[in-house]
Amino acid sequence: SQKIEQNSExxxxxxxxxxxxxxxxxxYSPAYLQWYRQDPGRGPVFLLxxxxxxxxxRKERLKVTFDTTLKQSLFHITASQPADSATYLxxxxxxxxxxxxxxxxxxVKP
Amino acid sequence: GAVVSQHPSRVICKSxxxxxxxxxxxxxxxxxxxxYRQFPKQSLMLMATSNEGSKATYEQGVEKDKFLINHASxxxxxxxxxxxxxxxxxxxxxxxxxxxxxxxxxxxxxGAGTRLSVL
Numbered sequence: 001s002q003k004i005e006q007n008s009e010x011x012x013x014x015x016x017x018x019x020x021x022x023x024x025x026x027x028y029s030p031a032y033l034q035w036y037r038q039d040p041g042r043g044p045v046f047l048l049x050x051x052x053x054x055x056x057x058r059k060e061r062l063k064v065t066f067d068t069t070l071k072q073s074l075f076h077i078t079a080s081q082p083a084d085s086a087t088y089l090x091x092x093x094x095x096x097x098x099x100x101x102x103x104x105x106x107x108v109k110p
Numbered sequence: 111g112a113v114v115s116q117h118p119s120r121v122i123c124k125s126x127x128x129x130x131x132x133x134x135x136x137x138x139x140x141x142x143x144x145x146y147r148q149f150p151k152q153s154l155m156l157m158a159t160s161n162e163g164s165k166a167t168y169e170q171g172v173e174k175d176k177f178l179i180n181h182a183s184x185x186x187x188x189x190x191x192x193x194x195x196x197x198x199x200x201x202x203x204x205x206x207x208x209x210x211x212x213x214x215x216x217x218x219x220x221g222a223g224t225r226l227s228v229l
Binding site: 102 | 144
């Protein structure tokens with residue numbers, strides 16, 4: 001069955017630095033991969049979608065890469081701010097459904 | 111745009127009672143709605159997928175008689191937890207995909223979630 005792994009440990013970084021989160025997957029070749037942000041006690045909010053034929057996608061301070069050979073996606077937040085502190089989830093498409101990773105908790109310290 | 115409203119945000123009930131959770135798409139037609147369950151520090155686990163006007167498709171291991179899903183219109187889906195027990199306590203989240211000017215293809219728009227506590 002498909003397996004998705006994200007950094008299980010929380011990521012703590014200093015304000016202004018670049019945060020890099022990893023999403024690895026096995027036993028599947030998704031047509032696209034998505035990243036969501038989830039704040040405590042709230043539903044996820046969509047951030048970016050990247051398709052299998054795309055290497056990189058950017059949106060403001062966010063950048064996502066997708067390496068289908070390594071079966072890995074990297075999610076970068078540049079010039080990080082305390083307001084970026086949240087849990088970030090990657091999700092793989094599975095025939096119209098999404099399979100979510102367990103998420104990585106990011107904490108940006110001022 | 112693309113707002114999904116979920117109600118209630120929190121519910122506390124006694125063991126054995128039934129609880130209904132509503133999920134509404136406010137500014138688009140939700141052709142498909144999804145129901146997830148999330149335990150603390152864990153991922154979202156898909157429970158079922160529902161399309162308007164048809165029966166929900168449940169994921170393996172999810173009891174359809176326990177978790178009743180109705181998707182009677184293009185803007186409303188409900189999840190009823192029947193005869194709730196303490197082990198049903200969890201965070202339930204709905205999402206929707208659909209059509210309209212406010213939505214993008216393949217993106218799921220999530221409600222704020224419902225925290226269910228069964229005493």
